[in-house]
Amino acid sequence: MKNKRNMYPVGCNSIGLVLSFVWLRQLWLIALTRIKTLIPEDWTLVGRAYPGEEVQLTFALRQQNVDQMKVLLDRISDPDSVLYGKYLNLADVTQLVQPSRLTQKVVKSWLLSHGVQDCQTTITQDFLQCVMTVQVAETLLPGSRFNRYFREEQFLLRSDFQYTVHKDVSEHLDFVGGLHRFPPKKKEVAKSWLKRAAGGFHLGVTPAVIRARYNLTASDVGTAANNSQAVAQFLEQFYHPADLAEFMSMFGRSFPHLSAVDRVVGTQGKGKAGLEASLDVEYIMSAGANISTWVFTNPGRHESQEPFLQWLVLLSNMTSVPWVHTISYGDDEDTLSTAYMQRVSNEFMKAGLRGISMLFASGDSGAGCKHLGGGKNSFRPNFPASSPYVTTVGGTSFKNPFKLSYEIVDYISGGGFSNVFDMPDYQVSAVNSYLKNTKGLPPQSYFNVSGRAYPDIAALSDNYWIVSNRVPIPWVSGTSASTPVVGGMVSLLNDQRLLRGLPPLGFLNPLLYKMQGKGLFDVTEGCHKGCWDEQVSGQGFCATAAWDPVTGWGTPNYPALLALLVV
Numbered sequence: 001m002k003n004k005r006n007m008y009p010v011g012c013n014s015i016g017l018v019l020s021f022v023w024l025r026q027l028w029l030i031a032l033t034r035i036k037t038l039i040p041e042d043w044t045l046v047g048r049a050y051p052g053e054e055v056q057l058t059f060a061l062r063q064q065n066v067d068q069m070k071v072l073l074d075r076i077s078d079p080d081s082v083l084y085g086k087y088l089n090l091a092d093v094t095q096l097v098q099p100s101r102l103t104q105k106v107v108k109s110w111l112l113s114h115g116v117q118d119c120q121t122t123i124t125q126d127f128l129q130c131v132m133t134v135q136v137a138e139t140l141l142p143g144s145r146f147n148r149y150f151r152e153e154q155f156l157l158r159s160d161f162q163y164t165v166h167k168d169v170s171e172h173l174d175f176v177g178g179l180h181r182f183p184p185k186k187k188e189v190a191k192s193w194l195k196r197a198a199g200g201f202h203l204g205v206t207p208a209v210i211r212a213r214y215n216l217t218a219s220d221v222g223t224a225a226n227n228s229q230a231v232a233q234f235l236e237q238f239y240h241p242a243d244l245a246e247f248m249s250m251f252g253r254s255f256p257h258l259s260a261v262d263r264v265v266g267t268q269g270k271g272k273a274g275l276e277a278s279l280d281v282e283y284i285m286s287a288g289a290n291i292s293t294w295v296f297t298n299p300g301r302h303e304s305q306e307p308f309l310q311w312l313v314l315l316s317n318m319t320s321v322p323w324v325h326t327i328s329y330g331d332d333e334d335t336l337s338t339a340y341m342q343r344v345s346n347e348f349m350k351a352g353l354r355g356i357s358m359l360f361a362s363g364d365s366g367a368g369c370k371h372l373g374g375g376k377n378s379f380r381p382n383f384p385a386s387s388p389y390v391t392t393v394g395g396t397s398f399k400n401p402f403k404l405s406y407e408i409v410d411y412i413s414g415g416g417f418s419n420v421f422d423m424p425d426y427q428v429s430a431v432n433s434y435l436k437n438t439k440g441l442p443p444q445s446y447f448n449v450s451g452r453a454y455p456d457i458a459a460l461s462d463n464y465w466i467v468s469n470r471v472p473i474p475w476v477s478g479t480s481a482s483t484p485v486v487g488g489m490v491s492l493l494n495d496q497r498l499l500r501g502l503p504p505l506g507f508l509n510p511l512l513y514k515m516q517g518k519g520l521f522d523v524t525e526g527c528h529k530g531c532w533d534e535q536v537s538g539q540g541f542c543a544t545a546a547w548d549p550v551t552g553w554g555t556p557n558y559p560a561l562l563a564l565l566v567v
C-alpha cells in the first residue's frame, strides 16, 4: 500500500481566507494519512468522477446484542438443546439486533447535516442505503475519491483511497459499502474443459449420475407445499429460462421435476447466459427436484451498488425467503477489511436464527497461495467460505471417471483455516483430531491452526453437463457445481421434515459436526493444490478418514441422512 498526496475535489475552494486556511490544514492531514486501495487489475481507470454524479452508499449501522445473538444461534442450531429449531421471524430478529436509538439518531443527523436525504432502511434497521452526489460523498467520507472504472461493458464508480468517518460517528457504524469492493472476477468455471478435452470421450456428470451416486430414487422429490430453495448470483451473468427448460427435457426424464424458476429477485442481465448461472439453477433443481426455486440476481436500484451486499440488505428486508440458499461467491480474506467480514458474518447469524441454511462454495483454488515476499508464501483463505456461520461445500471427483465409482478429492476444492475467525466450538474436536493425527501436514507457517477451518461437507465438482445459450456443454467444473447439489439435498431433507411438522434444518454445522460423518461418504483419497514452491510443491492439505480441510466430513448419502434427520 502506498500513501499518496492528492488534490482535493474542486468546488470546495470558494471559501473565505481564514476558512480555507483551516481547510488546507485539514486537507494536509488527510493527505498524509490517505491510504490507497487496491484496484483489481481487470478494471481500467477511465477518469475522475464528476462531482454531480450519483452514488449509492450502504451504511452498516452498529447492531445491538451481537453476543446474545451468537449464544442464541448456538442453542437454536444445537440438536441437543430444547431451543433446537425454535427459529425467530424477522420481527424477532429486529427486536434483538436493531441499532440503539442513539446510533440511529447520530447516523441520521450526520447524514442530514451533509444534506443526504434520499435514504432507505431495512426492516431490521441496521442498514441505510442513501443516494448522494460524488461531491457530497467525498465530503461525508474524508479521504475517499471517486473514479470511474470500466470492464467489458460495465462502468462503475469506486474510490481509490480509503475513507474515514467523523470520530463521533465511527462507533455507530460497522462499515460503509459501495466505495471499494468491485464485482468479482469473471470466473472460469469450465477450466476442466482444457484439463480433460485431450483425454478423450467422457460421459460426464448429469442429474441422473448425481441422483444415482447419492442414492436418490425417483420418489425422492419435494412434495411439501411451503418448501423453497434459492441460488444467489453476483456475476454479470444470468440463467436463461429456455436453457433450464431444455436442460430438464434432456436430462430430467428419470425423475419428477420443475422446469422453471418460481421467482427471480433482481434484474436479469441482457445478452448471453453465463455458464455458472446456468449451472447453479440447473443442478439445485435436479437435486432438490420439484421444489420451488428462486434466483437472486443482481438486485438493487442503483448500478454502482455492490451486488453481494445488496443481497444481504435484501434478506434483512424480506419477511419470507427460501429455507436454503446456495452461493458461489468469494474473495481472498486478505483483500477485505475485518470490520466488513465480521459484519457480514453477523448477517449469516441473523439468517441462522431464522432457520435459513446458507451454503457457500469453498472456492476453486485449493488452499490458495499468498506471496509474502522474500520467497515466503502462505495459504490464502477465502471469505465467506471462512465464516463460522455458513456451511462451506468442497469438491470431489470420481475415482474412475467412467463409472459411478467412489469419490476422491478434486484438487481444486477450496479449503483451509481462517486468519480472521476463531475456530468455532462446534468443530474444535474434529479439527484438532485432524491436526493431531495427520502425518505430513504442510508447515505451520502456511496456515493458522486457531482459525475457523473449512469446508464442512462436499459433493462432486468435476465434469458436469449443463445447457447454456441452448447448447449442451460438458466438462464444467468447480465448487459452484457441488454447492447447489448439496443445497438441493438439504431442501429434500427439509421437505420431509416439513411434512412431519418438524422445523427445517437451519444453520447446519453444529448438527453436521455432532453427526461425525454419519450419513455421509467419507472422502479419504487425494490432496488439493497449494503453493507452487519448494516447501509444499503445489500441495495444500490431504483428505483423511473423518473431517479434513479438503472435503469436510464427506459427501451426502441421502437415504442415510434421511434416516438420521427425519424420524
Ligand SMILES: *[C@@H]1O[C@H](CO)[C@@H](O)[C@H](O)[C@H]1NC(C)=O
Residues within 6 Å of the ligand: 120, 121, 122, 123, 128, 129, 313, 317
Ligand atoms: C425495504 O422495503 C421497504 C418496503 O418494501 C422499501 O420501502 C425500502 O426501500 C426497502 N429498503 C431498501 C434498503 O431497499
Ligand SMILES: *[C@@H]1O[C@H](CO)[C@@H](O)[C@H](O)[C@H]1NC(C)=O
Residues within 6 Å of the ligand: 212, 213, 214, 215, 557, 559, 560
Ligand atoms: C447408497 O450408495 C452406496 C454407494 O453408491 C451403496 O453402497 C449403498 O448400499 C446405497 N444405499 C444406502 C441405503 O446407503
Ligand SMILES: *[C@@H]1O[C@H](CO)[C@@H](O)[C@H](O)[C@H]1NC(C)=O
Residues within 6 Å of the ligand: 221, 222, 223, 224, 225, 256, 290
Ligand atoms: C410436486 O410438489 C407439489 C407441491 O409443491 C406436489 O403437490 C406434487 O405432488 C409433487 N409432485 C410429485 C411427483 O411428487
Ligand SMILES: *[C@@H]1O[C@H](CO)[C@@H](O)[C@H](O)[C@H]1NC(C)=O
Residues within 6 Å of the ligand: 225, 226
Ligand atoms: C405455508 O406457510 C404459510 C405462512 O407461513 C402458512 O400460513 C400456511 O399454512 C403454510 N401452508 C402449508 C401447507 O403448510
Ligand SMILES: *[C@@H]1O[C@H](CO)[C@@H](O)[C@H](O)[C@H]1NC(C)=O
Residues within 6 Å of the ligand: 418, 419, 420, 421, 422, 423, 448, 450, 451, 452
Ligand atoms: C490466526 O487466526 C486468529 C483468529 O482465529 C487471528 O486472530 C490471528 O491474527 C491469525 N494469525 C495470523 C498470522 O493471521
